Amino acid sequence: MNIFEELGEKESVFKCKKYLDHRFLPENLPHRDEQIKSVAKYWIEALSNVTPPDVTIYGKTGTGKTAVAKFARKQLEQVARDKNVNVRVEYIRCTDYTTEYQVIARLCQQMGQDVPYRGWTKGEVIQAFRNLFKKNVFGKNLILIIVLDEIDILLKNDGDGLLYTLTRTENVSIASISNYVEFKQFIKPRVKSSLRDREIVFPPYNAHQLVDILNERVQMSFKDKALQKEVIPLCAAMAAREEGDARYALDLLRTSGELANEKGTEMVYENYVREAKDQIEHNKVTDIVMTLPSQQKKVLESLLYLTNRKEEITSGRLYDIYKEITKGDSVSYRRIFDFINELEMLGLISTKTVSRGRGKGRTNIIDLQCDTQLLEDAMWQ
């Protein structure tokens, strides 16, 4: 028998798993009416052929920022079509396109203008982008709203050149989405002043709200009576502790369901959720470690060595160990400084700079933020 058919015949608690994917955009977004209205309030101007103000959306991961932006986009495009108004909303995730050049090139591509990844100067690409408005390719008076998701990544990596360019392009409105409120520190005053900026803050979901969200998804994705009644509240409570992260709540639910399938039970039990939590954590660490460049792995290895010896980890000591481990094939402290920052961004470590006064200077105290056993497993896999 065909292996796929065989597996396909296995009993499943799921009706359709795709609704548990955080990228799935549902018909309505519970507890985000206010935020949707806020976005719509600004974007509605596009329907009268006025460039809407720029919008900045803040909020922690899993608070529905991307979903709301996409939702508003869908609705706006619908109305624009009906009213025959020339509005386009383009979505760019800045983790995929990390420089000004790449974003603008991508925008051109999404709008049907072919642009090479390299070879052209930045100026040429920007010109090509601006020409899209002139050449009447999209008819007259095109209003373009550009959603820049996770813009903090791009700003940190490439500076504010992109915003400078876009704010100086007519008929373009920017909607930036950021996890961090402080991301504006990367924007220079001359650019800040031309951002006609409106801010919308997304609060974390509380446990009750998460229950509502999960309930809605469960109806679509799980078979009837496939969940023990404690499962949803537990997922919600656990995710609420993780700063109200709806994405995490959905992950917990899906992974719990998968565990039920693996074990061949017809129902998802409460303790599967706890098991799912461990598995998610495990996968996260493994994924991160596997994709880490080799030099960064060496840093992590040094970190692990020092943690196991229960030594206090200062940046200087870490660099010493790192040099020992790499035996000559090492990079400068300057680089390690960047690596430490990146590992912190990934949530694997935490740092705290302390000053020890005269004659002892400053240092960074570094702490491993994940289970050492878990990390070791991931490292030697």
Next chain:
DNA sequence: GCTCCACCGGAATAAAAGGGAA
């Protein structure tokens, strides 16, 4: 040969708080 850009490191500057002079 041109451009972008990831990776790299040297040099300048900033920061914190204990030491010590007043």
Next chain:
DNA sequence: TTCCCTTTTATTCCGGTGGAGC
């Protein structure tokens, strides 16, 4: 006790190099 100095390292600034796409 107050306040400035000193020390050491964190952090920033900036420019160089080489691979890759065109």
